[in-house]
Amino acid sequence: MKNARFLKSVFHLKDLPKLKLPEVILCGRSNVGKSSFLNSIFNSKNLAKTSSSPGKTRSLNYYSIDEKIYLxxxxxxxxxxxxxxxxxxxxxxxxxxxxxxxxxxxxxxxVDSRHKPFDLDIALNNYLRELEIPYYVILSKVDKLNQKEKSQAIKNVNEYFPELLLGENLILYSSMKGIGKKEVVRNLDTLYFR
Ligand SMILES: Nc1nc2c(ncn2[C@@H]2O[C@H](COP(=O)(O)OP(=O)(O)OP(=O)(O)O)[C@@H](O)[C@H]2O)c(=O)[nH]1
Ligand SMILES: [Mg+2]
Structure with missing residues (x-):
């Protein structure tokens, strides 16, 4: 994968990076594994700070990927x-x-693969669609599930978000085991690094 470097933490919009690049956002409920995902994609233990107690990330944290996109x-x-x-x-x-x-x-x-989407997930999904921001849903922490539970997790998200198709805009992911990583990297590559 590419080179990622931490750029800055933004607490106020006036502090957004001056240089504009395409921005790829990691969003969702607290503690679902967003920061861990970043570390796993870039094979790093401490690029992003993670924590077992929710509420770790408290600002918009910008990472520059080869100075070509921001995560x-x-x-x-x-x-x-x-x-x-x-x-x-x-x-x-x-x-x-x-x-x-x-x-x-x-x-x-x-979305944490162990839970059905919450109201806040539905609100976020509506919001992304309203703003016409293309999205992938990452079903996270699938290392915690057996095969049957994985199928159930896919059913659960499809019940709320029928537009999602596994392998297209729905990705089973585990930062711990590296599941789904190739797919994510391939997508980022074809979108931004051709
Ligand atoms: N088993 C397992 N645990 C994970 C995985 N990804 C993250 N975790 C754990 O889940 C907890 C939360 O991970 P974070 O990456 O900090 O979650 P976050 O979504 O960034 O949380 P906030 O910053 O609070 O919004 C940590 O204890 C991680 O070790 C995974 O793929 N598998
Ligand atoms: Mg975080």
């Missing part, structure tokens, strides 16, 4: 223990960012 690791939503005011700040930051004039050209929406 943007977003704070997870739905984390109950974050104060109301902090929740509102994150929501506002993410909303304002998505509605800004940045070139947000692709989203990876993470």
């Amino acid at each position: 943007v690791d977003l704070p997870g939503f739905g984390y109950a223990k974050v104060s109301e005011s902090e929740k509102r700040n994150w929501e506002k930051l993410i909303n304002d960012y998505l509605k800004s004039d940045r070139d947000v050209s692709l989203a990876f929406h993470f």
